[in-house]
Amino acid sequence: MIVNTELETKGNLFPGEVKVFEFDGNSVTFSTANNVLLRITVLRDSILRFRYATDGIFENDFSYAIDKDTMHGFNKFEIQEAPFLITIITSKIKCKISTTDLKIGIYDLQDNVIVEEELGFHWEESFKYGGNFVKMNKTSVEGENFFGLGDKPTNFNLKGRKLTLWNKDQFAFNKDLDELYKSVPFYTALHSNMAYGIFFDNSFRTHFDFCQDKRNEVKFWAEGGEMNYYFIYGPKIAEVVTSYTNLTGTPDLPPLWALGYHQSKWSYFPEERVTELAAKFRELEFPCDAIHLDIDYMDDFKCFTWNNKHFPDPKLMVENLEEKGFKTVVIIDPGIKIDADYKIFKEALDNNYFCRRADGPFMRGKVWPGECYFPDFTNPKVREWWAGLFKELVGEIGVKGVWNDMNEPAVMEVPGKTFPTDVRHNYDGNDCSHRKAHNIYGMQMARATHDGVRKYAFPKRPFTMTRANFAGGQRYCATWTGDNIATWEHLWLANTQVQRLCLSGMSFTGSDIGGFAEQPSGELFTRWIQLGIFHPFCRVHSSGDHGNQEPWSFGEEVLSITREYVRLRYQLLPYLYTAFYQYTEEGIPILKPLVYFDQEDVHTYYRSDEFIFGNQILVCPIQDAHVQGRRVYFPRGKWYNFWNDEIVTGGKEYWVDAPLEKSPIFIKEGAIIPKFPVQNYVDEIEIKALFLDIYYKNGNETSILYEDAHDGYDYKKGRYSLKTFKFRGKPGEIIIQQHKDGKFLTSYKHLEVRIHGLPFEIEKAYLDNEEVSLETLDFDPTVNTMKIPKVFDLIQFTSKAKS
Numbered sequence: 001m002i003v004n005t006e007l008e009t010k011g012n013l014f015p016g017e018v019k020v021f022e023f024d025g026n027s028v029t030f031s032t033a034n035n036v037l038l039r040i041t042v043l044r045d046s047i048l049r050f051r052y053a054t055d056g057i058f059e060n061d062f063s064y065a066i067d068k069d070t071m072h073g074f075n076k077f078e079i080q081e082a083p084f085l086i087t088i089i090t091s092k093i094k095c096k097i098s099t100t101d102l103k104i105g106i107y108d109l110q111d112n113v114i115v116e117e118e119l120g121f122h123w124e125e126s127f128k129y130g131g132n133f134v135k136m137n138k139t140s141v142e143g144e145n146f147f148g149l150g151d152k153p154t155n156f157n158l159k160g161r162k163l164t165l166w167n168k169d170q171f172a173f174n175k176d177l178d179e180l181y182k183s184v185p186f187y188t189a190l191h192s193n194m195a196y197g198i199f200f201d202n203s204f205r206t207h208f209d210f211c212q213d214k215r216n217e218v219k220f221w222a223e224g225g226e227m228n229y230y231f232i233y234g235p236k237i238a239e240v241v242t243s244y245t246n247l248t249g250t251p252d253l254p255p256l257w258a259l260g261y262h263q264s265k266w267s268y269f270p271e272e273r274v275t276e277l278a279a280k281f282r283e284l285e286f287p288c289d290a291i292h293l294d295i296d297y298m299d300d301f302k303c304f305t306w307n308n309k310h311f312p313d314p315k316l317m318v319e320n321l322e323e324k325g326f327k328t329v330v331i332i333d334p335g336i337k338i339d340a341d342y343k344i345f346k347e348a349l350d351n352n353y354f355c356r357r358a359d360g361p362f363m364r365g366k367v368w369p370g371e372c373y374f375p376d377f378t379n380p381k382v383r384e385w386w387a388g389l390f391k392e393l394v395g396e397i398g399v400k401g402v403w404n405d406m407n408e409p410a411v412m413e414v415p416g417k418t419f420p421t422d423v424r425h426n427y428d429g430n431d432c433s434h435r436k437a438h439n440i441y442g443m444q445m446a447r448a449t450h451d452g453v454r455k456y457a458f459p460k461r462p463f464t465m466t467r468a469n470f471a472g473g474q475r476y477c478a479t480w481t482g483d484n485i486a487t488w489e490h491l492w493l494a495n496t497q498v499q500r501l502c503l504s505g506m507s508f509t510g511s512d513i514g515g516f517a518e519q520p521s522g523e524l525f526t527r528w529i530q531l532g533i534f535h536p537f538c539r540v541h542s543s544g545d546h547g548n549q550e551p552w553s554f555g556e557e558v559l560s561i562t563r564e565y566v567r568l569r570y571q572l573l574p575y576l577y578t579a580f581y582q583y584t585e586e587g588i589p590i591l592k593p594l595v596y597f598d599q600e601d602v603h604t605y606y607r608s609d610e611f612i613f614g615n616q617i618l619v620c621p622i623q624d625a626h627v628q629g630r631r632v633y634f635p636r637g638k639w640y641n642f643w644n645d646e647i648v649t650g651g652k653e654y655w656v657d658a659p660l661e662k663s664p665i666f667i668k669e670g671a672i673i674p675k676f677p678v679q680n681y682v683d684e685i686e687i688k689a690l691f692l693d694i695y696y697k698n699g700n701e702t703s704i705l706y707e708d709a710h711d712g713y714d715y716k717k718g719r720y721s722l723k724t725f726k727f728r729g730k731p732g733e734i735i736i737q738q739h740k741d742g743k744f745l746t747s748y749k750h751l752e753v754r755i756h757g758l759p760f761e762i763e764k765a766y767l768d769n770e771e772v773s774l775e776t777l778d779f780d781p782t783v784n785t786m787k788i789p790k791v792f793d794l795i796q797f798t799s800k801a802k803s
């Protein structure tokens with residue numbers, strides 16, 4: 001394939017002059033003299049879709065990535081014609097199409113350049129496979145930055161990098177390794193305080209070059225399929241990312257327990273070991289909600305079986321764990337062992353559900369069980385069959401979560417570690433080879449698993465996770481960053497990758513805390529927990545070959561520090577759950593990299609150590625050994641040190657002390673942070689009071705709190721509570737207004753409030769404009785704590801009586 005820019009102008013084909021263009025309500029289609037079609041569809045005022053065809057016909061319009069329920073409606077769609085130029089105008093942008101060469105330029109309404117094209121669309125015929133290699137070159141303006149692209153283990157800002165998307169099992173991967181488990185062909189670009197996004201909806205092997213070959217050029221191309229991409233205008237990064245996430249869909253809310261701490265290892269067996277593990281967590285009062293069983297729970301690694309020697313009565317074990325507050329999560333891989341006596345194998349064989357090579361034989365490959373065949377999850381019938389297989393595991397045995405692995409798909413001992421590209425797939429009725437289906441195989445397996453677990457977990461919510469994924473796969477599953485290593489560099493990588501995934505629509509994600517391969521020191525484990533408790537998915541997992549990785553394996557000090565941090569996560573669950581609500585409802589990422597938080601501040605463009613957890617907590621993990629602190633960049637605004645309430649004014653870097661027990665955590669001033677009491681597992685105790693930590697600000701700040709029954713689907717019928725707290729503070733007075741939406745009634749009656757950083761002494765309190773005595777509120781002036789009833793519209797504290 002031609003990727004050299006000089007050759008591009010020689011060996012590639014380009015659109016000719018536009019001969020006709022047609023308008024049909026929400027799109028315009030251009031045809032050129034050499035039979036190229038370009039259809040530009042306006043999805044929203046800030047979202048345009050571009051599709052190109054080179055033989056005068058479009059392929060069947062089918063995408064696994066796009067969430068069909070979203071994206072309709074725009075305010076304005078106007079077309080202006082001028083010599084050699086057609087302009088599409090919406091209420092947000094102008095898109096200019098040159099009729100001489102079909103090159104596109106996109107501008108804001110003041111004609112500022114957002115992005116223009118260099119070579120623009122071009123293609124190369126693929127004689128080997130048929131079809132085209134489709135390519136796009138755009139110009140990059142001075143100072144442009146690039147973010148996104150899924151799980152790439154590289155620097156956060158992608159400027160100067162060339163990357164490929166091809167899902168790959170990469171045990172013990174290293175920094176800057178290119179092909180990894182997931183493919184998310186979406187990036188956000190930022191220049192001149194304007195952000196836009198490109199989502200290249202093409203599941204073939206795709207490539208991106210962010211100004212590496214040429215410093216003023218961005219390229220993306222695919223080894224087949226259509227040039228089919230979405231342009232998303234901001235101008236805020238937040239708008240680009242949420243629009244992309246809505247375009248490709250969001251998941252339902254997970255059950256609250258899934259946001260607790262998970263403990264995993266390859267593998268906990270036999271049953272006695274699992275029971276001991278569970279008992280140890282409770283004995284040490286180390287919070288934990290889920291125990292994961294890796295491949296050894298199965299009989300001979302055969303999916304949907306149990307090793308009866310090690311697990312004689314799985315249902316009873318799962319019940320016993322449940323009684324102690326543990327949910328059981330089990331692994332399920334795609335490889336089905338070739339074994340004529342194995343029911344699942346026979347069913348799939350009889351129904352022709354396995355993938356085949358081009359000339360007919362089944363796709364055969366080695367994974368944990370030895371030689372396997374692989375279901376074609378791109379076939380809707382196969383997905384339905386697969387979903388049904390969870391009846392026993394979830395519906396009868398009571399397993400609460402399923403973890404899909406090796407679904408890149410991974411094949412052992414073969415070049416490329418995956419299927420050969422001739423393997424055939426159904427692709428939901430759009431028959432194709434593995435070249436097209438490879439990157440979405442894992443996503444479709446995850447989808448089938450999710451459908452099954454959801455069905456049999458009902459009326460509870462499912463928990464599913466997957467290692468491989470594609471854009472849009474966030475609708476089905478949580479994910480993790482795969483087989484990392486217990487090194488400081490991997491702690492840094494985990495931080496970067498999880499932020500990157502959050503900017504790529506996949507917020508429900510975390511890393512193998514402590515590292516999967518090798519063994520961490522107690523110090524590394526502690527620092528990793530201090531990061532991991534702020535990741536949307538929080539699980540300790542390790543290969544187990546290199547020693548134990550339970551929190552008590554590193555001695556008393558590590559145990560007691562990590563327990564405090566995991567307890568902090570449990571205290572912050574209402575805050576985290578609210579961030580999940582905003583993610584699932586509005587597509588807002590749960591972690592916000594600093595550039596997302598404040599894109600006007602150029603200091604954030606290359607920062608990735610610090611991030612915002614939810615909306616108002618700044619976290620900066622310690623990522624080096626033997627340090628007692630670090631420099632932290634504070635975004636603009638004022639921040640309270642979580643540990644001592646000292647106030648820091650942002651827009652600058654400061655040294656922050658961080659002995660092993662103190663990881664840097666800061667709270668935005670004006671924030672109202674909801675907290676639960678410490679629990680050993682979600683719903684262990686009935687919540688009698690919700691804690692609200694209020695951080696005084698001379699000014700205004702809005703905080704929100706989402707609550708529901710923690711599980712089940714009543715929230716979809718309006719049984720949720722969404723509270724908005726509007727804080728207004730000035731010397732001598734604070735006012736908090738509360739507004740509630742939704743029908744859910746929380747079980748607690750009052751709020752335990754604590755006001756931090758209050759610059760005056762409270763003398764008077766008013767609830768809905770009626771004065772209340774401070775004694776009835778149990779007011780403690782030494783720490784500014786009090787109890788207030790949960791129902792109020794307005795509460796006011798003043799340093800003197802109201803005049």
Ligand code: GLC
Binds near residue numbers: 265405
């Ligand atoms: C893969 C997974 C890992 C798992 C192992 C055994 O390496 O990434 O998490 O423990 O397989 O199933």
